[in-house]
Amino acid sequence: MKNKNQILNPIFIVCLMTLLLNDFYLKQTFSNILTGKISDFVGLIVFPIFIAYIFPNTKKWISIATAILFIIWKTPIVTPIIETINQILPLKVQRAIDYSDYWALIVLPIAHKIINQDRKLTFNSSKLLKFSKIGVASLSFFAICATSMPPPVEIPKGTIYIGEEYTIKKTKEETIEMIKSLGYNVDFYKNLEDSTTIKKYRSRNIPYYQTDNIVIYDDNSKPIDTILNVKYTLYEPKENRTKIEIINVTLSEDGNIQKWQTLKYLRKQYKKTMEKQVIEKLK
Template identity: 35%
Template sequence: MKNDKLLYRKLFLVSIFLLLLNDLYLKEQFHNFLTGKLSDFVGLFAFSYFFSVLFKKNIKLIYFLTGILFIFWKSSSSQFVIDYLHNFGIGFDRIVDYSDLFALLVLPLGYRYRIQNSIGIEKMRFLPKPIIIGICSFAFIATSLQKEFGELNLKSDYTINAGIPKDSILKLIRVNPITKTKYHTNLEFPNKRSYVRISLLISKLENDSTKIELDSILSFTTTGTIFSGVSKKNIDYLKNLRVEDYEKEFIEQKIKRNKIK
């Protein structure tokens, strides 16, 4: 099979899609064990496959080196590399968690998939090879961009009674349930490359109305860029906001934008 056609195999394209979806959306929305591990599994599958296509004469070596590199990257031994990159303004980072090494199980499965003969793969005219390579490169880089997490733990007493059923409110605000009445959602600060996790109490009232309480401003996550890392100014900005400022953002992003009255 021609090498350029290998980039159009369905499972590979799905893995790239999942990697981007997880890192750019699911992690921010749910931030749980599953989203934390998903990037490791699909990232290893896509990374090893991608480079084995680029270097088709060294397939076994690519898969072997991918496993060794992943073990090194996920260990504390790689900290000197990260520190070295930071000295040059390259903002890569990772969390040392040895449970991530379970993702190595995907490599032998990925290798079997790579060496299978697939017949009838068709190129997508709207997705030429250079575009796929660019998307893959972005996906691999985005996974390792430096991020900083911080606690805010601010209490709020903002409350609004909305004349909309609770089920509709949950869909409009896009929340993650914690209990029957407690929910988490995010406030977005794109100019600061950040999002802030908040806690809401949402309960049914009579006549299909709903009580919404902004309970707490919990934490923030700020993402760096490739060449500058995480901006201290962006972090300081979030830390210096008052409860009233976050309440205004909540009203603007969740209440007014969704036309909740």
């Protein structure tokens, strides 16, 4: 007997609500490893149950098919397909290759059991049952689509404090020459008196270096963004070792980011960007 009420299962509803909360709030607010894993764990319950609801004849094998698709989705094999989709469609698909996400597969037996259980839900009104299932199914479809779409983010304007220090196995002069070899300027200034992003306990009257117009590239070496300037300090704690501390990055002169959640999120994003675009090339 076909059971088409599994979409109203309490576990499914909780996972669906968690998926929406995570993708539309937690990821933008905290943007950490946990928020990334939450989508995988709850998504692997929501997706097969939703498919089994739409296509009841798949209920015996949809969990296995979901596992196979998930494993393939997390590999570089589908990268050309994603790139083709993103070139053709106005909506963009995003995917992170992280093999630790395979741990989420342990929840698939839960989804399989919910799909194939014989338990039925009883409603006083058949219309209420029908509309409830339609509503949850529509929300499920939206959540499944949204979790693979990059969130619409307004291009930030202003200065973002980074405050991260790295060690380069080169002298200070060699480090400066390496930055210049990447095609960037290295200008020296006596103090940061005009900065508003340095921590209060630090003096603004410190010497710093500034590099302008750092171009950000995607994985296909296409320019996607430009950092107006980055301020940093350089000093040699010992021979052939240079400490570089990235103080802040400025995205545009006309802007002031006020919301601390946004600043926290952007700090993580641009910290990773600077590591990938500059620091890794210096090491």
